[in-house]
Amino acid sequence: MQKLSVLIVAILFVSATVALAVPAKKTIEFNESPMGSVTFDGTIHKEAGIKCKECHNSGMFPKMKQGTVKITMEEIYAGNLCGVCHNGQRAFDAKSNCARCHVKQ
Numbered sequence: 020m021q022k023l024s025v026l027i028v029a030i031l032f033v034s035a036t037v038a039l040a041v042p043a044k045k046t047i048e049f050n051e052s053p054m055g056s057v058t059f060d061g062t063i064h065k066e067a068g069i070k071c072k073e074c075h076n077s078g079m080f081p082k083m084k085q086g087t088v089k090i091t092m093e094e095i096y097a098g099n100l101c102g103v104c105h106n107g108q109r110a111f112d113a114k115s116n117c118a119r120c121h122v123k124q
């Protein structure tokens with residue numbers, strides 16, 4: 020019985036660390052733009068106090084998997100996807116800060 024609860028605690032601990040390890044420490048690269056690649060940094064967004072569901076919901080990025088949503092500037096400028104926040108209110112405005120996202124190699 021005690022062995023079982025130790026095991027359960029161990030499993031809970033491991034799954035909690037995995038869940039936290041995904042966005043923090045994790046970066047996603049978007050390399051398809053002629054403006055230069057964009058690095059999405061999970062740690063920066065987590066430290067800004069943003070919850071998973073604020074991005075992983077049916078209207079934005081439903082799947083926790085890279086490449087499922089096509090990101091365009093048209094969508095961002097229209098206030099969708101990254102543009103839900105990157106509009107000069109919650110976070111820096113996409114229209115006047117290309118180089119804070121796009122880095123030419």
Ligand code: HEC
Pocket residue numbers: 049050051052053054057090091092093095101105112113114115116117118119120121
């Ligand atoms: C908040 C981050 C962010 C900012 C700021 C930003 N972009 Fe983007 N942009 C992206 C992402 C993410 C993609 C998708 C890239 C991919 O799929 O590889 C993208 C794609 C693009 C593309 C290719 C797709 C399309 O819509 O034509 C162009 C061109 C582009 N950006 C230009 C710009 C310019 C010009 C600016 C500044 C006026 C800008 N971006 C500012 C994140 C940003």
Ligand code: HEC
Pocket residue numbers: 038039041042047059064065069070071072073074075080082083084085086087088
């Ligand atoms: C600020 C927005 C944002 C937040 C907050 C966020 N994510 Fe994501 N996440 C994304 C985007 C964008 C993608 C790529 C989706 C796509 O390309 O379709 C992604 C992808 C992922 C992936 C797949 C990575 C890969 O390599 O394929 C996982 C796993 C993930 N997120 C987990 C989480 C978890 C867990 C949280 C909360 C602790 C979280 N995310 C918070 C925006 C966010």
Ligand code: HEC
Pocket residue numbers: 057058059060063064067069073074100101102103104105109110111119120
């Ligand atoms: C839920 C709100 C939210 C969404 C959605 C969001 N961001 Fe952010 N992002 C922030 C906040 C807040 C910061 C911290 C910087 C600030 O306050 O402007 C930030 C910072 C960044 C930075 C760091 C830039 C720097 O100079 O420090 C990059 C790059 C970035 N975001 C790209 C993206 C991309 C690409 C997407 C879409 C895939 C995205 N963000 C979606 C809120 C968001």
